[in-house]
Amino acid sequence: MKTRWEYVLLPSFLIVGLLIVASQYVFLKGSFFKDLGLGRISDTASMVNYLRFFTDSFYLHTLWVTVKTSGLAALFTLTLGFPVAYLIARMQSKWSMILLAGIVVATFVTIVIKVFGLIIIFSADGLVNQALMGLGIVDTPYTIIGNQTGVVVGLMHFTLGFGVLLLYSVIQTIPRSLEDAAQIHGASRWRMHLRVLFPLSLPGVTVGVLMIFNMCMGAFTSAALLGGGRVFTLPVLIQRTVMMEIKYSMAGTLAAVLLVTVLLINLLSIYLIRRLRSARLVIA
Amino acid sequence: MSRVLLKGVRKSFGDFVALHQLDLEIQEGEFLTLLGPSGCGKTTTLRLIAGFIEPMEGKILLGDEDVTQVAPQHREIGMVFQDYALFPHMTIAENIGFGLKERRYPKQDINDRVEELLDLIRLPEVHDRYPAEVSGGQQQRIAVARAVAYPPKVLLMDEPLGALDLKLRETMQIELRRIQQELAITTVYVTHDQTEAMNMSDRIVVMNSGRIEQMGGAEDIYNEPRTRFVADFVGQINLFDANSYEPETGMIKLDGLDQTVHVPVNLAGGGESLSLGVRPEDIGLANSVESSSGMNHLAGVVSGRTFAGNLTRLFVDVGLQKPVILEAKSQSVKSNVGDKVTLTWPVELSKLLSD
Numbered sequence: 001m002k003t004r005w006e007y008v009l010l011p012s013f014l015i016v017g018l019l020i021v022a023s024q025y026v027f028l029k030g031s032f033f034k035d036l037g038l039g040r041i042s043d044t045a046s047m048v049n050y051l052r053f054f055t056d057s058f059y060l061h062t063l064w065v066t067v068k069t070s071g072l073a074a075l076f077t078l079t080l081g082f083p084v085a086y087l088i089a090r091m092q093s094k095w096s097m098i099l100l101a102g103i104v105v106a107t108f109v110t111i112v113i114k115v116f117g118l119i120i121i122f123s124a125d126g127l128v129n130q131a132l133m134g135l136g137i138v139d140t141p142y143t144i145i146g147n148q149t150g151v152v153v154g155l156m157h158f159t160l161g162f163g164v165l166l167l168y169s170v171i172q173t174i175p176r177s178l179e180d181a182a183q184i185h186g187a188s189r190w191r192m193h194l195r196v197l198f199p200l201s202l203p204g205v206t207v208g209v210l211m212i213f214n215m216c217m218g219a220f221t222s223a224a225l226l227g228g229g230r231v232f233t234l235p236v237l238i239q240r241t242v243m244m245e246i247k248y249s250m251a252g253t254l255a256a257v258l259l260v261t262v263l264l265i266n267l268l269s270i271y272l273i274r275r276l277r278s279a280r281l282v283i284a
Numbered sequence: 285m286s287r288v289l290l291k292g293v294r295k296s297f298g299d300f301v302a303l304h305q306l307d308l309e310i311q312e313g314e315f316l317t318l319l320g321p322s323g324c325g326k327t328t329t330l331r332l333i334a335g336f337i338e339p340m341e342g343k344i345l346l347g348d349e350d351v352t353q354v355a356p357q358h359r360e361i362g363m364v365f366q367d368y369a370l371f372p373h374m375t376i377a378e379n380i381g382f383g384l385k386e387r388r389y390p391k392q393d394i395n396d397r398v399e400e401l402l403d404l405i406r407l408p409e410v411h412d413r414y415p416a417e418v419s420g421g422q423q424q425r426i427a428v429a430r431a432v433a434y435p436p437k438v439l440l441m442d443e444p445l446g447a448l449d450l451k452l453r454e455t456m457q458i459e460l461r462r463i464q465q466e467l468a469i470t471t472v473y474v475t476h477d478q479t480e481a482m483n484m485s486d487r488i489v490v491m492n493s494g495r496i497e498q499m500g501g502a503e504d505i506y507n508e509p510r511t512r513f514v515a516d517f518v519g520q521i522n523l524f525d526a527n528s529y530e531p532e533t534g535m536i537k538l539d540g541l542d543q544t545v546h547v548p549v550n551l552a553g554g555g556e557s558l559s560l561g562v563r564p565e566d567i568g569l570a571n572s573v574e575s576s577s578g579m580n581h582l583a584g585v586v587s588g589r590t591f592a593g594n595l596t597r598l599f600v601d602v603g604l605q606k607p608v609i610l611e612a613k614s615q616s617v618k619s620n621v622g623d624k625v626t627l628t629w630p631v632e633l634s635k636l637l638s639d
Binding site for chain 1 (some may be wrong): 334335336355356357359361362363365367368369371372373386387429430433434440488570587
């Protein structure tokens with residue numbers, strides 16, 4: 001009889017499944033019970049936490065700030081990352097591998113160190129402010145700590161490397177000869193990008209941007225450090241709710257809202273791309 | 285439709301010299317093939333004409349216009365790529381009409397021209413399909429139609445048949461030649477396949493390590509190769525190292541054999557390292573060893589025999605490292621492995637080659 005080797009994979013599948021499902025289950029279930037203070041939780045299920053979330057402008061504002069900063073960071077990462085990724089993907093020398101390796105290394109350096117680097121660069125007498133004041137663009141030092149701009153910059157710093165790697169792999173799949181063919185048959189570089197590169201990379205780029213957006217939505221460290229206790233995103237708020245307010249159920253509710261929001265935005269984007277594609281504007 | 289002129293064109297990539305001082309003129313309406321092994325500079329030449337790369341020295345002229353500094357999209361060139369490079373997200377009609385749309389032709393004109401081209405390539409039913417939905421040979425023809433849609437000054441083809449199987453490649457050779465002649469379009473074709481080059485071209489340019497080795501019609505190249513490289517690259521040939529050519533008698537001495545043979549007298553060739561080349565089909569078997577005038581002789585032992593349908597090859601050991609190969613109609617070859625034979629070939633078919 002043929003040995004069913006697939007069964008060997010079963011334990012790891014079960015463990016991974018359990019870890020993912022169980023943790024989600026615990027906080028999703030917890031979100032339906034009222035906090036009684038000091039970490040105690042009521043026995044009877046209710047929607048009280050959700051009611052509070054959707055009636056309290058503070059919570060709603062936090063959700064909005066999270067979506068806004070993540071969306072902006074994802075878009076800026078795309079705008080900054082695409083040209084870099086394109087350049088590396090089309091480079092025909094050993095430098096492309098060196099640059100790619102550099103980006104991988106930089107990407108996997110812990111975000112704590114990178115954020116402190118940012119803080120130093122943007123500090124009152126740091127590089128950026130010295131340059132800005134030296135050029136007479138600003139009079140007083142400009143800070144990114146404790147405002148939304150800072151959070152967006154922090155999130156971009158966190159995701160830019162991933163973004164370049166993701167976009168690189170997308171561009172790599174588009175043969176260079178297609179660009180040559182467009183050009184030799186009369187398309188300027190701009191028209192080539194518009195008629196060939198953009199439509200062909202759109203599906204991959206959408207997936208990439210969504211992944212970056214998802215990373216931003218869940219990013220804690222850069223948002224917490226650059227938010228400086230003044231800007232709250234959902235992950236930052238969840239941490240505070242658990243650690244400082246000791247309201248496990250409310251934290252569960254926040255996590256559930258975050259999860260559902262991310263899910264909805266992703267599904268909506270995929271749906272829109274599908275529509276575009278069936279309308280023959282884009283094809284994969 | 286116009287001529288192409290490359291004047292003293294040089295190109296290197298880092299330390300690698302891809303082209304040394306290339307001078308080449310392609311006549312109006314001519315089908316010219318750049319033939320050579322990979323790395324010989326043939327594709328570099330094509331990409332220089334296309335404008336994808338710039339020469340470090342020299343000029344490129346299309347017609348009378350110096351296009352050395354002109355961007356590819358303004359050169360009015362059509363090109364067929366090795367992987368066809370059809371746009372996968374556009375229909376076949378959109379692919380063919382690409383160049384016309386980029387040049388802002390009215391929609392109706394584009395449609396008419398696409399129809400006309402689909403007729404030319406004999407694929408009238410495929411407008412609305414996507415490239416992935418047609419066969420490799422059809423994609424190939426669509427790529428040709430796209431390249432000639434906006435009547436280009438020159439048509440460039442970069443090993444366009446490389447991805448097709450042998451039978452289809454032969455059909456496509458005839459097809460491409462037909463389209464080229466019907467449009468009377470100046471064509472530069474790049475290939476490493478000598479049969480393809482000989483089947484299609486008006487003129488062949490054999491290239492080797494960034495230089496032109498020889499150019500001429502298929503018959504010139506095959507029958508009168510000037511260098512060892514050309515003789516070896518185009519067709520099969522037996523090569524013997526030789527020294528001391530005497531122009532008055534046409535006598536040369538073969539290296540490694542204590543024997544002299546004759547080549548035609550007063551050849552231009554000469555110089556240090558010479559070789560003798562004889563095509564396998566020019567060699568026959570002599571009945572007797574007695575020398576007749578106008579013929580060369582070489583004795584040996586048959587060391588191998590292969591059957592290739594209409595032809596049979598004999599491998600004859602004459603005391604050199606490599607056996608001499610002779611090729612003849614199968615029914616006329618009676619000798620077997622181990623037989624002692626005398627090879628013979630006419631003096632006028634002996635080729636004196638320089639390095």
